Amino acid sequence: MELTEQKTDQCIIIGIVGRLDTTNYTVLEKKLMDLAENHHDKILVECSKMDYISSSGLRILLMALKKITLLKGKFALCCLQENIQEIFEISGFTSIFEIYSSREEALKVF
């Protein structure tokens, strides 16, 4: 898995490329927690190139959501592939995360 980072006027966009699982979730965990601790509380996670996620990856996203919510910031996801969307639905994540179909649509709410 690789992470990309882009700063915009509205938020920081973190892109996940590849598989997010037990072998690499700590990389995403460190990135998101470092951002939160440095007062970056507007984060969009772009998932168009994420092709697999396990429970460990979901856990880090939930931890990040809780952290950013405590900071009264905004944490959203966009561009989920169909198989990832299914996992999010089964895990009850679609009701607790703000999920947008495109980056442009997501950026409007920041």
Added chain:
Amino acid sequence: MVQYIHYTDPTSPEMVRVLEEIPRCPGVCFFMDINRSTDIKYQGGLKDWGRKLNNTFNNLLYANHFQQHVVKGIGDEMMLFIPEDALKKKFSNNTCFALLEDIYSALYLIKNHPDQDLYLNCKVAIHYCTEVYNITFFEGADDYYGSDVDLTARLMARSAENRIVLSETFYLKVANDLVNLGLPPDAGCLKRISDRLMENFKGVPVSTAYRVIEVQ
């Protein structure tokens, strides 16, 4: 591959010969049990009980592709078995450490989901089995028998809501994975692992060492 055992002659020498030649099938056995589901069945009725069981089973199984490893379910408890060679071939969670991490995460997601009316908290017991055989006495079924499967079931007696009980045998496999992966001994959910505990389980002739992890 599962060996179907069915002989109409109770004294069949062939049956004895076949049983003697069945190879062991080492792998990871784990039981997942949903807490308080019987209470909910009586209090909320089938629609409430069934809905939460559906949601909880889905959450436990699908994100980690465990569904193909369910051997059997009895009410709100599931037995899963992943043979060692199948574990190594898995797309993800293909080590004992990864498996433990994903099980921990599945329980974490249920415990920490903001809508507590959707899921039920769970408890888990895990053991790495060597004394285990892939046999069934029922045509078309798949099953695993052996003293190590029995031990996994016994470990459930020390589990509780949001707790994972792991045998020392499984823990040593996890520790070995950490060395191979270049990770510290307290990586991931192992930060929360207990010291080694001992128990004399009913029907098990020797004391069993185990550890527990409380899901935060």
